[in-house]
Amino acid sequence: MTCYEDWTAIPPEARGAAVALGNFDGVHLGHVHLLRSLHAARPDLPLGAVTFEPHPREFFRPQDPPLRLMLPGIRARILHERGAQRIFQLGFDADFSHLAPEAFVERVLDRGLGVKHVACGPDFAFGHRRAGSIAYLGQKLEALGIGLTIVPPLTDIGGPFSSSRIRRLLQEGYPERAAEELGRPWFIVGAVAHGDKRGRQLGFPTANIPLGRHIEPARGVYAVTIRHPDGRLSRGVANVGRRPTIDDGQESRLEVHIFDTSEDLYGQTLEVSLHRLLREERRFDGLDALKAQIAEDVASARMVLSTLP
Incomplete structure (x- = not known):
């Protein structure tokens, strides 16, 4: 497994992947569903994941208590175990946080990572102040010849699987229920x-x-x-x-x-x-x-x- 952190220096052999976008904290069953859906959509391409380090909330609110379900090295390992062949763990700093939505698509995804297909959930937002919408993402990717798959969330009787839901279960003392969702x-x-x-x-x-x-x-x-x-x-x-x-x-x-x-x-x-x-x-x-x-x-x-x- 190779984890790429500098999106401006991606080697040629790591380009051309189909990538899932997200924070992937915990790599729970909803994340696995996203990866599998992407692979089903583009089985001809190497499967990858694009995530961020630190978690954007950690960057913007460093005074808050820790929220991580897992550390970045473990996240990369579990993503690999769940099928991701290429893991792009992008540094989230002040400069990155100020990238406009257009720059994220054109400079990072296209020119930087060289992706061929993208998958994300319907609530994915990106760019400075989360100004980039799914509709905008689709338009920009289509213009660049990059495919997009919007994957509905995995749900159960309690609603969509999410990292925040798993955090609540752990804080309330139910690790066995958290394990079911992880x-x-x-x-x-x-x-x-x-x-x-x-x-x-x-x-x-x-x-x-x-x-x-x-x-x-x-x-x-x-x-x-x-x-x-x-x-x-x-x-x-x-x-x-x-x-x-x-x-x-x-x-x-x-x-x-x-x-x-x-x-x-x-x-x-x-x-x-x-x-x-x-x-x-x-x-x-x-x-x-x-x-x-x-x-x-x-x-x-x-x-x-x-x-x-």
């Missing part, structure tokens, strides 16, 4: 950092992973699976939150207790998939009460995870 469990990726080793003192050592730019899901205790750098899978229990019993004043983080291991994980990058919220975060009357609750959490997580395929 087509896989939602996971947090990060390097294991040194903590205060309080979990080890309680008899449940944890790997501490900063949430970083990931959205913060509902605070509480989760049944989780862990993918190691070598591809191994482990099972465990994790806490997302600020540890109110200890009250260390630190920002929210992910603390993972991996079952049946004493492996040194410091510095390793782990993928932690959230499967079920076992309980909400709460304060306990001392460390003994917390330790007893963690033992119950471990038993609950083992039971939940025993039902996984």
